[in-house]
Amino acid sequence: AAKNGAGCSNSCLFQRHGFNFHSHPNSADVISTVEFSQSGEFLATGDKGGRVVIFQREPQGEYNVYSTFQSHDPEFDYLKSLEIEEKINKIRWLPQLHSALFLLTTNDKTIKLWKVSERDKQPEGYNLKDEEGRVKDISKITSLQVPVLRPMDLLVEASPRRVFSNAHAYHINSISINSDCETYLSADDLRINLWNLSITDRSFNIVDLKPDNMEDLTEVITVAEFHPHHCHLLAFSSSTGTTRLCDMRSRALCDQHAKLFEEAVDPASRSFFSELISSVSDVKFSHSGRYLLTRDYLSAKVWDLNMEKKPVETYQVHDYLRSKLCTLYESDCIFDKFECAWNGTDSVIMTGAYNNFFRMFDRASRRDVTLEASREVCKRRAVLRPRRVCIGRKRRESDICVDSLDFRKKVLHTAWHPTDNIIAIAARNNLYIFQDRHSPSGHHGVHRIEQETAPQLEDTPPQ
């Protein structure tokens, strides 16, 4: 199939990892976060049950399970009589320096630094205990031996190296590791704290939006992220649709922003839910550090850091939902927080939608594509066909009407490999990994794709 647009090819190598193959999946298996490591060799997922699964890319190009561990358990706050969910809200990888992997995981209240390391040798020949670990009878020991390391089956162990707790009165929504690799931030609804990765008993508060009188509350922090290169810059978005850039050099408390990115709301389009749908659900710096990508309920916007008053690009993800906001409010769908992602070269952005659809927008050509991640549609090594949502009558077989969309199937979490055209899509309890067969990673020979006629990318008018 011809490759259409930079990175927008839809001839893909496809893998699906399902955590539960039953028809009624356990809600604990619902994936709540997906994140590639900084090299892209590893992929981590967190789920509602507090479990983390790490995949490793094999030389052939496929991702297979590398390690699984229970990161967080349910807790109970006795003071407030509240249960603390074990759901993993975010995972962030540290850069890999040697053979061990380090990643931060967080639930609503506690952040943990995990070390994942391999062991392929074990000591044998202890003096005081036998092979099964039972303590030997000392009177029976007649000679001393030096234990030696012998090869064993590869064992991947995960151990919590740091636990950062009791720093957040509200629910943690983001963590972000600074480019200095020494500090990181954690953000809850009202505050952002700065931590040193080695120090768990204290953190610095750098943003505090809590009003003296909670009745005066007007906005909450939704996402926060450090700039990829400048260790003094961070961005955070709010429920009012604004995104702020803060400079930690200018003052210790970053309540005053250095820049405020906000687009004026069109008065003609106001409704009961205008404020709701303007709430920013995700913020991502581009790899270059020059742009910001924000996602609100109906659209994704690219902002130039040098221009605050409006985005440089706006992409309508599913504008056909604008007339259905009341229904979506009733069903709570309007509160869904969709994430967004950049590709390695910052030329394509991706975000999820309903019906297990996800969308990719090529920034240069303004072409976009809608694809579906679902067990029924995807065979192994199949080519993904572009989908289209129509408001009126179906014009093509692959079209789907707005009213037929399944709003229980939502792609909230998506991730793009840092350099290659490999994407990870989480659909409820299933993880889908798609690879572009024209990937520049050099694995062309392995991809034997059963493909249909070359699919055409849809032409949509420029935004």
Added chain:
Amino acid sequence: MEYKVEAHRIMSISLGKIYNSRVQRGGIKLHKNLLVSLVLRSARQVYLSDYYAGVCLNAQHIEAKEWELMDADREKLIPASEAAQPSSADCGVSEAAQPGQTRTTGGAQLCLKRHVGAEDGRASRLQEKDGDSLDPSDVAVTSPVSPAISETQCGSSDCETDADAAVTEGDSRQPPKDHACSHRKRSAEETGVSETPVKRTKVTPNAIVANNEIEEGEEMDTSNVSNLITIFGSGFSGLLSKDSAKSESETDDSDSGSGQICCEQMLKNLNPWTTAIVAF
């Protein structure tokens, strides 16, 4: 009117969500509840504004002239101003018409205190007018054009209705304020929320009079219902004190039935002065 029905429905749904959030696992989600309370407030404004529609008809002709003057002043904010909906627009204008000449600069600041509540917003707006010492009762009394009741009925919802954007679908009332509101958030943030609002408890007798008109004689105990947080914080006991002997334990049952009853009683008791934010 159908948007009133929809507003009522959205209010019920919103209250149900806030109620159910109290029993959700993981604790109350501040973000979601804030958003729900914003929707609740928008719907409530539309719902309540309808009550004032008929009463303010008297005032609208006289105030329309002043409204046009202000439209001209705010020309720069909007490319084309559409016909303001007479009822609530003019109610809002009539209230602030007293310190007439400073109204234009107050246009943007009107929105500043949106979230602090109608009374506070109006009071602080009055404050912003170079220390005008007008207070709500003064305004009501000195209004030459409308009876005190209509004045204060408008007044009781003024800041929120005229400072808020057109909430109903397709209703593009007051675009200048909408535009001003879009910058409100920035100005509010810059000035901080530390502007001291006039005492929230300065609920005027006028408001009670106004609500008597609406509530068909049911006296609204505005002094008890100071804000929505108090209501939910006390487990609906404030809501239900007048009308039933329902205990708090019953209301904590998380079935939609009791949520529904609470919704209906809440709708009757909602004080236009209340800020619809759930506090933690």
